[in-house]
Amino acid sequence: MKIQEGSYVLLFHTPRKKWLTKVTADKKIHTHLGVIDVGATVGMEYGSVIRTTEGKVIFLLEPTIHDFIMKSERRTQIVYPKDLGFIAARTGMKNGSKILEVGTGSAATATFFASIVKPDGHVYSYDVNPDFMEIAKRNLEKASMADYVTLNHHDPHLGVEEREMDIAIVDLGDPWTVLDQVHDALKGSGAFVAICPTMNQIEKTATELKKSGYADIETVELLIRVMEAREGMTRPSMRMIGHTTYLVFARKVQKKAHTIDEQAEEGDEEEREGPEE
Secondary structure (H helix, E strand, C coil): CECCCCCEEEEEEECCEEEEEECCCCCEEEECCEEEEHHHHCCCECCCEEECCCCCEEEEECCCHHHHHHCCCCCCCCCCHHHHHHHHHHHCCCCCCEEEEECCCCCHHHHHHHHHHCCCCEEEEEECCHHHHHHHHHHHHHCCCHHHEEEEECCHHHCCCCCCEEEEEECCCCHHHHHHHHHHHEEEEEEEEEEECCHHHHHHHHHHHHHCCEEEEEEEECCECCEECCCCCCEECCCCECCCCEEEEEEECCCCCCCCCHHHHHHHCCCCCCCCC
């Protein structure tokens, strides 16, 4: 596939030295490795190599959703791909899924989820900050995901219009304050996810979920340790992606009919899931 003017390219030197840029005929990027002539990439194949004015090798890579997310414009902390991927797997997200997002932020999560549910699914995202919405719009357009996301500048505490949503993802400091609104929007058995950076948030969220018509409540934290793979010297990296957030999962069930048997719940902690017999 050839690079065209107006398309995006990832200029890759090393994992820590890479640039995501839109290609224009006259663009040049000045770096400590020398000047990169972006305009010269027009007509070249992705995967090709160019050199800086200092002779450093730059690989021309086609950007993935991961690249767009990690290089997105933002004023808030994004949800890392390690967490996004698990959310997608845990909730059964797929083409055609309808997703409610409460807390748009920079639209990193909306970008990733839209890339999975398109072309038949859609993401409906809410935020009260107009500045965030403008940034979100630009990031979605850059990743070519704007057609699959509806941005709503509206306080979700006042209710949301969507119904029969497959999945709801809440990224607020106090996710327990919108549990009723999300419950109304989800289909029966629909998946709920709260993104919570701190332990007191997950404790409060899990407690309130049990009172608000949700079951199958689970909280997880994901860690990634990078390996430095070199012949004869392979070892874990000195740096790793440690705590980024906690994820609280649940499923919508009938309100009032749902009761919690505390003794049974305590007994379940001693059991482990196994294969069906």
